[in-house]
Amino acid sequence: MIKTRITEMLGIDYPIIAGGMYLLSTAELAAAVSEAGGLGIIASTNFTTAAALREEIRRARGMTRKPLGVNINLFLREAAPWPNDEFIDVILEEGVEAVETSGVRTPEEYLPKLKEGNVKVIHKVTSVKHALSAQRIGVDAVGVVGVENGGAVGMDNVTTMVLVPAVVDALNIPVLAGGGLADARGFLAALALGAEGVIVGTRFMATRECPAHQSFKDWMVRARETDTVLVERSIRTTHRCLRNEMSGKILEMEARGASLEELLPYIGGETKKQLFLGGDLDGGVALCGQSVGLVHDIPSVKELMDNMVAGAIDSQKRLAAMGLG
Numbered sequence: 001m002i003k004t005r006i007t008e009m010l011g012i013d014y015p016i017i018a019g020g021m022y023l024l025s026t027a028e029l030a031a032a033v034s035e036a037g038g039l040g041i042i043a044s045t046n047f048t049t050a051a052a053l054r055e056e057i058r059r060a061r062g063m064t065r066k067p068l069g070v071n072i073n074l075f076l077r078e079a080a081p082w083p084n085d086e087f088i089d090v091i092l093e094e095g096v097e098a099v100e101t102s103g104v105r106t107p108e109e110y111l112p113k114l115k116e117g118n119v120k121v122i123h124k125v126t127s128v129k130h131a132l133s134a135q136r137i138g139v140d141a142v143g144v145v146g147v148e149n150g151g152a153v154g155m156d157n158v159t160t161m162v163l164v165p166a167v168v169d170a171l172n173i174p175v176l177a178g179g180g181l182a183d184a185r186g187f188l189a190a191l192a193l194g195a196e197g198v199i200v201g202t203r204f205m206a207t208r209e210c211p212a213h214q215s216f217k218d219w220m221v222r223a224r225e226t227d228t229v230l231v232e233r234s235i236r237t238t239h240r241c242l243r244n245e246m247s248g249k250i251l252e253m254e255a256r257g258a259s260l261e262e263l264l265p266y267i268g269g270e271t272k273k274q275l276f277l278g279g280d281l282d283g284g285v286a287l288c289g290q291s292v293g294l295v296h297d298i299p300s301v302k303e304l305m306d307n308m309v310a311g312a313i314d315s316q317k318r319l320a321a322m323g324l325g
């Protein structure tokens, strides 16, 4: 067991959280992460009804008795296809232990209910400014992800190495670090930067329990750290993804000033489904972080997490032998 304010708050053995991933953070992946001692998260955006989310939470509960989380996407209300208010009620009724929120709004409106239900709230941000607002409104912990991150990276291009200590210095509440962390060395480094836990996404895509198509996982094993690009910057929703035909097309459209409406058919959920679940590797935006360059195999979640923890202890011994510890 590793002891930090995060492990104590969430009642988990290892401060490793599998960040919510649209389409991929299913009951199977979430339960495997929780069962291995971390916190698994179910992506609520995989569902359009509260009943379907409830069913997924119950499926996960059937696979583990350990704490679980649900990711809630705080998109602009006008563009909301997801019933977040109802999702929050389901989370409370099902006794889910934690919520990971992210997006363009803070979770302020849900905090009183969640606090009353003793659900811990981790709000994920990409800047010191947003980390401070999250602390101000009273979240339990902040997750901060650098520009290496798979998925949304914000607008500032600050690396995990700089952003994490900057946020740790600015806050009193516990900080989880994410973006580019994929193995024991990244895990230990994040703790050394002052984080009390890590949020990992990309690395969990290449595990046996992740529902991504086998061709996608094999592509990850072949890909290098130089194979990702940033799309959607022109519409201020920058996302990191693997370079493919679709990212090339989107970048070309952005360079000639395409509007959100023009881009939507290419960046939407349907194309991502074709890619991640259907295995059409050029058919959508392949959200993925730079740590894909550190992915060389497709282990089980338990093997991956055991290696992260055991390897961190080994790395710590190496540092001690250098006189550090």
Ligand SMILES: Cc1cc2nc3c(=O)[nH]c(=O)nc-3n(C[C@H](O)[C@H](O)[C@H](O)COP(=O)(O)O)c2cc1C
Pocket: 018, 019, 020, 021, 022, 024, 043, 045, 071, 073, 101, 102, 103, 124, 145, 148, 149, 150, 151, 152, 178, 179, 180, 181, 199, 200, 201, 202, 203, 286, 287, 288, 289, 290, 291
């Ligand atoms: C395929 C994919 C989908 C993601 N979907 C979401 C999402 O729906 N909501 C969210 O908050 N974060 C999402 N993320 C971000 C992850 O939760 C996590 O913060 C990130 O992957 C951590 O950085 P890393 O990829 O460098 O490990 C996604 C990431 C990936 C790779």
